[in-house]
Amino acid sequence: xxxxxxxxxxxxxxxxxxxxxxxxxxxxxxxxxxxxxxxxxxxxxxxxxxxxxxxxxxxxxxxxxxxxxxxxxxxxxxxxxxxxxxxxxxxxxxxxxxxxxxxx
Numbered sequence: 001x002x003x004x005x006x007x008x009x010x011x012x013x014x015x016x017x018x019x020x021x022x023x024x025x026x027x028x029x030x031x032x033x034x035x036x037x038x039x040x041x042x043x044x045x046x047x048x049x050x051x052x053x054x055x056x057x058x059x060x061x062x063x064x065x066x067x068x069x070x071x072x073x074x075x076x077x078x079x080x081x082x083x084x085x086x087x088x089x090x091x092x093x094x095x096x097x098x099x100x101x102x103x104x
Contacts, residue, residue, distance in 0.1 A: 009075070012075060014086070018085060028053045028059050032085045034089070036061040036062075037061070037062055039064075039079065040063050040065065040066060041067055
């Protein structure tokens with residue numbers, strides 16, 4: 001598993017994750033989300049809805065991994081999107097994304 005997915009697993013254990021379309025959208029609207037990660041294979045409707053909400057509320061978002069990989073990383077079934085609700089975890093994920101790290 002790569003570092004970003006491992007980081008998501010740690011954030012989940014710390015209770016700093018909202019996952020799934022409805023909960024991610026709710027976290028964005030309430031501005032609890034610090035960054036949103038969308039699965040690269042998420043449905044167009046989900047991508048459109050979440051990316052539009054993130055843009056409107058000025059929440060950063062990115063595409064990373066598959067629905068299966070994101071769900072597995074947080075110990076759940078497939079997830080199209082994950083909202084990280086802690087600034088520290090969000091900063092760490094942003095740093096890893098910008099450096100392009102995928103190795104352990």
